[in-house]
Amino acid sequence: MLDIQMLRNDLDAVVAKLATRKFVFDTDRFTALEQERKTVQTLNEEMKSKRNTYSKEIGVLLGQIARLSASEEFDQADFNKNQAEKLKLEVSEINAKIAYSEARLEEIERERKTLLLNVPNLPHDSVPAGKSEADNVEVRRIGTPRTFDFEIKDHTDVGAPLGLDFDTGAKLSGARFTLMKGPVARLHRALAQFMLDTQTEKHGYTECYTPYIVNDMSLLGTGQLPKFEQDLFQVSFGGTQTKAAGYDIYLKGSEDNPEDHKVAERNWYLIPTSEVTLTNTVRDEIVPLESLPIKLTAHTPCFRSEAGSYGKDTKGMIRQHQFDKVEMVQIVHPDKSYEALEEMVGHAEHILQALELPYRVVSLCTGDMGFGAAKTYDLEVWLPAQNTYREISSVSNCEAFQARRLQARFRNEQGKTELLHTLNGSGLAVGRTLVAILENHQQADGSVTIPAALRPYMGGLERISAAG
RNA sequence: GGAAGCGUGGCCGAGUGGUUGAAGGCAACAGUCUUGAAAACUGUCAAGGGUUUACGCCCUUCGUGAGUUCGAAUCUCACCGCUUCCGCCA
Numbered sequence: 001m002l003d004i005q006m007l008r009n010d011l012d013a014v015v016a017k018l019a020t021r022k023f024v025f026d027t028d029r030f031t032a033l034e035q036e037r038k039t040v041q042t043l044n045e046e047m048k049s050k051r052n053t054y055s056k057e058i059g060v061l062l063g064q065i066a067r068l069s070a071s072e073e074f075d076q077a078d079f080n081k082n083q084a085e086k087l088k089l090e091v092s093e094i095n096a097k098i099a100y101s102e103a104r105l106e107e108i109e110r111e112r113k114t115l116l117l118n119v120p121n122l123p124h125d126s127v128p129a130g131k132s133e134a135d136n137v138e139v140r141r142i143g144t145p146r147t148f149d150f151e152i153k154d155h156t157d158v159g160a161p162l163g164l165d166f167d168t169g170a171k172l173s174g175a176r177f178t179l180m181k182g183p184v185a186r187l188h189r190a191l192a193q194f195m196l197d198t199q200t201e202k203h204g205y206t207e208c209y210t211p212y213i214v215n216d217m218s219l220l221g222t223g224q225l226p227k228f229e230q231d232l233f234q235v236s237f238g239g240t241q242t243k244a245a246g247y248d249i250y251l252k253g254s255e256d257n258p259e260d261h262k263v264a265e266r267n268w269y270l271i272p273t274s275e276v277t278l279t280n281t282v283r284d285e286i287v288p289l290e291s292l293p294i295k296l297t298a299h300t301p302c303f304r305s306e307a308g309s310y311g312k313d314t315k316g317m318i319r320q321h322q323f324d325k326v327e328m329v330q331i332v333h334p335d336k337s338y339e340a341l342e343e344m345v346g347h348a349e350h351i352l353q354a355l356e357l358p359y360r361v362v363s364l365c366t367g368d369m370g371f372g373a374a375k376t377y378d379l380e381v382w383l384p385a386q387n388t389y390r391e392i393s394s395v396s397n398c399e400a401f402q403a404r405r406l407q408a409r410f411r412n413e414q415g416k417t418e419l420l421h422t423l424n425g426s427g428l429a430v431g432r433t434l435v436a437i438l439e440n441h442q443q444a445d446g447s448v449t450i451p452a453a454l455r456p457y458m459g460g461l462e463r464i465s466a467a468g
Numbered sequence: 469g470g471a472a473g474c475g476u477g478g479c480c481g482a483g484u485g486g487u488u489g490a491a492g493g494c495a496a497c498a499g500u501c502u503u504g505a506a507a508a509c510u511g512u513c514a515a516g517g518g519u520u521u522a523c524g525c526c527c528u529u530c531g532u533g534a535g536u537u538c539g540a541a542u543c544u545c546a547c548c549g550c551u552u553c554c555g556c557c558a
Contacts, residue, residue: 041518045527052527055539059486088538095538286478286515407516411478415497417515 001116001404008034017122020129020366030115037108044101047094054091058084117220118227121401123366124338124375130365136378137365142349143358145382150444154385155435156316158442159184161466164317175314176306176321178431183464187437187450188324190457192299192430195326195351199427203347205297205328210277212300216267218280221406223372223398224272230307233321235268270303275424278329282408286417287331289410293340294331297427299324317431318390324430330423331408334400337421338375341397344425345377348393351428354453357436358382360389374399379428381436392432395425 007014007030015025061080068077128137156164163182170177180188199205213235219225224232271277278296287294302325306312313319328347330340345361352359364376373396380389400419403409409417441449447465450458458464 038518041527045518048528049526051538056487058538063486084538091538288478409515411496415513 001401002119002122003400003404004116007116014122018119020123021120021369022131022367023120025119026115030112033108033112033115037105037112040101040105040108044098044105047098047101051091051094051098054087054094058087058091061087114226117405120371121369121374121398123369124397124399126363127369127375128363128365131367132365133368135365136368137363139361139363139377141358141360142353143356143382145358145384146440148384152384152439153442154316155383155438158438158446158448159434161446162187162438162448162464164438166316173321176319178317178320184434184438186458187448187464188430188434190454191355191433191437192324192326194354194454194457195427195430195433196297196299198351198354199297199326199328199347202350203295203328205295208274208278208281208296208298210271210274210298210300212271212303213268214271214276214280216269218276218283219269221283222276222279222402223405224276227371231305232272233270233303233305235270271300272304273302273325273424273426274298274300274327275329278327279331279402279408279422279424280406282331282403282420282422283406285408287408287410287420289333289412292331292333292410292420293336294329296329296331297326299326299430301325317435320431323432326427326430328395328425328427332421332423333410334418334421337397337399337423340421340423341375341377341395344395344423344427345379348379348395348425348427351433352379352381352392354451355433355437356451357433357440359392370394370396372396372398372401374401381432382440383436384439390432392436393426393428396423398422398424 002014011027011030015027018025061084065077065080068074068080128135130136156166163180163184165179165181168179172179196207200207216225219232277300278298281296282294301322303322306319306321309319317323328344330344332340349359349361359379359381362378362380364373364378369376376394376396378391379393379395381392382388383390399421402422403419406422408420408422410420412418437451438448441451443449443463445465447463449463450461455461
């Protein structure tokens with residue numbers, strides 16, 4: 001979410017920046033809302049102030065009556081009583097007006113919030129301008145793609161004899177699910193373990209185990225909601241959760257409007273990334289300055305509906321409904337976030353280097369960045385069978401965009417609360433790393449060489465093959 | 469699934485209808501004292517929003533939402549969360 005003050009004070013500049021991201025900000029609506037809000041809110045608060053003053057006066061008047069009666073000042077006591085009654089009437093009238101202005105104010109607030117929640121972050125000045133993927137800027141290229149003296153296979157063909165089984169995955173669940181069995185399953189596990197160990201032992205992240213199901217507030221905090229609900233899997237309750245309360249009301253024969261007693265619905269979703277859980281650990285928190293930076297990592301499955309990507313990467317395990325990822329999250333002082341961004345890219349790169357995979361680092365252009373990011377680097381790994389680089393990690397600085405939604409703050413040097421900056425990045429996507437290993441390290445005989453760094457996680461194996 | 473209890477500021481904890489945004493304590497910050505530190509003493513110390521050139525003033529917030537009332541942390545209802553016991557379960 002953007003800073004509302006910034007929108008008020010510098011609307012034109014904000015709108016121009018948003019335009020570079022292909023976002024059209026509804027300036028007229030915003031301005032109209034702001035204008036009406038100001039009028040209604042001022043009026044509303046004036047009336048409330050009046051109500052509070054009168055109510056206090058009533059309290060004082062009534063409080064005096066006992067004392068006045070005791071000292072037999074009955075006239076004064078009666079006067080107080082009448083005065084109080086008069087004030088009560090007046091407050092009742094004010095209350096009727098408040099009810100009206102309050103309702104209108106709520107409408108305005110709701111619309112403004114919705115408007116604001118759907119506006120993406122502003123790109124950092126260093127982000128290249130551009131419309132699409134094609135305008136991303138390559139920052140560096142590391143490692144040289146291997147030349148093969150045999151006909152190479154893609155990961156599905158390399159993987160099949162090693163236990164990569166899409167047919168069974170489809171039988172169990174449907175398209176975009178995979179069953180792994182035997183050597184490939186072990187390799188997959190080894191990769192995740194290696195990544196997690198590296199991020200904790202070498203790069204100072206704290207290992208976390210997090211829920212895979214989160215509530216809607218968490219997704220609102222990191223920006224997946226309300227705009228991208230179609231990308232998520234919603235979790236429905238199996239049982240009688242909502243029936244119970246409705247049944248209760250039925251039994252009680254209550255005259256109450258059932259709407260008033262509507263059961264709070266549990267809005268649960270599967271996490272699309274553990275960025276959600278790790279970042280939301282600081283939601284509604286004021287963290288002490290000394291605890292910064294907070295560096296968290298977790299290995300979790302990620303669930304994505306992939307709505308809107310029909311026909312894209314349908315073959316193989318590049319794009320799945322369920323995939324594993326080791327995620328890095330940093331929660332930092334605002335002055336340190338760009339330093340942290342570069343550092344995190346390095347942490348992800350370290351994995352690729354250790355696994356002897358050629359890759360390049362790309363700075364995403366304004367038009368290609370994700371909703372919450374102020375700046376994003378993608379790491380793209382070389383896939384020989386596709387003869388191209390494919391995204392395997394994405395590292396973003398969200399600045400205060402998520403923190404503002406999360407109300408995630410720290411106490412600064414002056415003791416004032418201030419919004420944190422949040423960053424997240426994959427370190428790495430496990431499934432796609434598996435793909436890269438299979439394709440880059442395949443051998444003519446159908447076996448796959450295990451990179452030296454990974455061997456301790458594979459019981460010392462130097463290669464895996466169908467033979468075992 | 470059944471039963472009981474609890475939810476107050478950064479933390480602990482008082483508060484059961486009227487200047488209570490909330491006693492007291494801890495923590496934090498500033499000052500006095502001290503060679504320095506500690507202790508002691510003194511003072512400051514919630515967040516969000518609105519408005520104002522500014523000092524300031526105002527509104528909201530005691531888990532959440534609704535209700536009763538002139539007035540709610542305090543009374544009523546629903547929901548959420550936590551704790552304990554029983555049942556079930558990995």
